[in-house]
Amino acid sequence: MRKPPGRIRDVAKETGLSIATISRVMNGSKSVSPKTRKRVLEACERLDYLPNPAARALSTNKSNTIAAIIPTIEHSVFAKFIAGIEQALGTRGYSLVLAISNGEDEEELKAARKLLGMGAEAFILSGAAHSKELLDMFLRRQVPIAFTSVWDPNLKIPTIGYDNSKLAAEAVRYLASLGHQRIAVFHGPLKTSDRTLARRQGAETVNTPLVELEFHETELSVSGGRVAVREVLHGKVRPTAILCFSDVLALGVYFGLREAGLEVPDDMSVMGFDNLDWAKETHPPLTTINLPAAEMGKAVATQIMDHLETGVPLHRENLDAEIVRRSSVKEIK
Known part of the structure; x- marks a missing residue:
């Protein structure tokens, strides 16, 4: 026995x-x-x-359990983020419980209630746009929360992430510096992601007479990128570059261009946003923005543990992100 x-x-x-x-x-x-x-x-x-x-x-009166609610697990940028959280929590004996909201306020609230019932002591939330009902519930219960994947110095709740607006503007300026004056910008649904909205607003700040942007909202998937590039290719004036607010969209653009008999970057330059693990393996390797997803996970987890153990306040943290220059973008001379 x-x-x-x-x-x-x-x-x-x-x-x-x-x-x-x-x-x-x-x-x-x-x-x-x-x-x-x-x-x-x-x-x-x-x-x-x-x-x-x-x-x-x-x-x-302690569970040593931290909760994270994310929109999806379909994209590896979230996998990096969660891995960073777990790595940090594991060093100090904490556990992570995870829920998926699918970008819906009602699902997020339902998940939060369930996780609170499981003893979660603090919450990590993606983005800064959440229902008043959810935030009021945390406030009443005095549950510590932090927003991630964003950085906003004007919010009362700490934001631990990166400046989406600034990064999108930098991406447009980078393409413009290489001679691209007509740029198509592909992004996912604006109503379900404040991060996407911030990126679009940042890109629009560079919409000067020397740079003409055309925005295309599509499904945030490989298929969405493929559909959007077909629309662009059927337009009257073809852009010289496509900026995607997600590497997933950029991969769909690669497929769509190949189906049309076009080559990257000879016929069309393509730039992504995320620097997912496979971005360097595409042909040609994808120029993109490297988001510090794993570092962000470690940073928010460490702040929350310090707060729970010592009472030190959570604080805003703006993490560095940078353009990774590869060969999917060419200079227009």
Whole structure:
């Protein structure tokens, strides 16, 4: 017969320590010496003892659980972000619970209520546009929250991410510096993403007499990029460059151009936004903006843990992002 997993009393007996001391170790108390902590953890491993998280949460009023609600898991930029969060949380004994909102306020609110019921102590949210009902619920319960993938110094809730408006403007200026005066800009639905809206607004600031932009809203998918490029190619005046506010759209543009018998960048320059893992593997490699997704995950997780443990306030953090110059964009001479 398999030996049943140990209990806290078994660990106390094995180590000769009190149940209170074992509890302090399992709860991460700093009052326990490293030697005692090591002794207890080794005994826990031998006895296959794991603390009951629900019981621990009731006794300490701490679950060591952080929640993140993201719009989708279909794009690897979110995978990088979540991996960064988990890496940081794991170093200090915290756990992550995750929910998908599909960009819908009602689904986000439903997910938040469920995660609160699971004992989540703090929340990481994508973007800064959320329902008043959701934010009021966090405020009433005094639950710490942080917005990510955005940076806005004017918001009361801390934003930990990057300046989408500025980065989009930089992308347009980069294309313009290479002689591109007519640029098509592809983006996903504006009503479901404040990040996309900020990028469009940033690009529009560079819409000068020397640079003519035409915007195309499409589904945020490879298929969406393919459909949008077909529309552009059937237009009266063809742009020399396509700026995509997502690498996923850029991949669809590659496919659409190839289907039309056109080559990147000889017939059309293409630029993305994200620097997903495969961007450097496309043919030609995709020029794009490298978003610090993993670094952002680590930064927000570290801030939240520090806040929960010491009370230090959460603060805004603007992370660096940069253009990665590859060979999908050519200079117009």
